[in-house]
Amino acid sequence: MNIKLDLRVAPRTVQQEVVEKLRNAILSGVFQPGNRLVESQLCGSLGVSRPSLREALRSLQAERLIEIVPNRGPQIPVLSWRDAEEIYEVRELLEGEAAARCAAAITDDDIEELSSHLENFRRACRRNDPAEQINTATEFYAIILRNCGNKIIEEFEGSLLARVNFLRARSMSLPNRVKSSYNEMSAIFVAIKDRDPEKARKAARRHVVNARNSAKKAFEKIDHPAEQPSGRARRR
Amino acid sequence: MNIKLDLRVAPRTVQQEVVEKLRNAILSGVFQPGNRLVESQLCGSLGVSRPSLREALRSLQAERLIEIVPNRGPQIPVLSWRDAEEIYEVRELLEGEAAARCAAAITDDDIEELSSHLENFRRACRRNDPAEQINTATEFYAIILRNCGNKIIEEFEGSLLARVNFLRARSMSLPNRVKSSYNEMSAIFVAIKDRDPEKARKAARRHVVNARNSAKKAFEKIDHPAEQPSGRARRR
């Protein structure tokens, strides 16, 4: 038997482990925009050496998930609204394209899966569970991105979603946003099921536009929040 | 006189220095796809310690300018044609958008500058200087990107251009490519000067499509080239 069953398990290095843990921590909101990450503290809580940690931080810096100011160290970026808006603008472009390509290329099986994720999202909406809404919505997109036939779009979208993750979470809590979100995602799903690229593109773009509008409202509610809650008193 | 002319040059750290040097080395073709980068050698030639170098490598890895395989170390990625094609597909989208936005927003001064870069490109074509052609063309785009009003597009485009840089250089050497390139860039310039976004978008997209076709030809000529010319004998 000449089955070529590539068992390469790509050994997990400490650095990768740290990158993932920190990325998850950032995405799940453990660290807030403006928070500083102190190397020695992180080393302690992660149980790794400073060199390893610093390598991981450089990776995250290149992903734009953290900023590193020389001699001040790493911190979670504080986005201006314009920063966020630009991200939504590019998301509009990329997600539109992804949906269009997906509609043209997706398999029946994946349509089925898409459908089930949409259903999961609906349930999360009913249960009023913001965290789960984000998760299921993200999975819904993930299917579309995986089927758009272009890994670069997938990569870039991932990067953009990560950067505005904190806004997504907040805007999901806005009244009616979840309901509209579901309707918009349904429209995308229908267009894809009908294998109508241009309809899918428009639906996806409309979804992003609405998400942006909600994000703006959410943004105005918070504006300049968290700064450095590391036990230190804040100056007024 | 107490002119406070903020001289904060954001202190250049060794790490930044190394990232830039390596990035330039990669872009200028000192390292070829498939080449392995040996840490100890790089430390020696750059005169930095291994931790600093490794941090820099992590940055470049996140930029996708190098790959790091655990226990094998960093190497220049070898792109398949499909990889490259996907990059051109996204470039088409982003450059089209950038040109359109630029046409709507650019100032007269920057149109002037754009014009002069186009002229520089024309001269580089006449002189038959591929390196200079790439440089001037890159500057021409840079103006467009700077004026598109969206830093994310700028960032992503920079990333994509870097990744296919080796192909751009090679395809510029193809017969007639330079001439067509000039014509296409002229079309983009005219559309922007006329402040016609949709015309600019189409011209920019057409430019990328043609660039992709040339890149494909260039790609087929090389296919699976350079492997590890670090002085070591290559096995047949």
Next chain:
DNA sequence: AATTGACAGATTGTCTGTCAATCAGCTTGA
């Protein structure tokens, strides 16, 4: 002859420890 097994050298992954440079906040003195 071909495959396997064992070995050696090279390279990376990771850690510890150290020291200088820089920053932020506090104290002191005018």
Next chain:
DNA sequence: TCAAGCTGATTGACAGACAATCTGTCAATT
């Protein structure tokens, strides 16, 4: 009250070390 200077905390950078892993070679076995 404000400016200057000091001090502790933190980062930037390095050297050195050691284990884990990979690569290629060569002899032993089938």
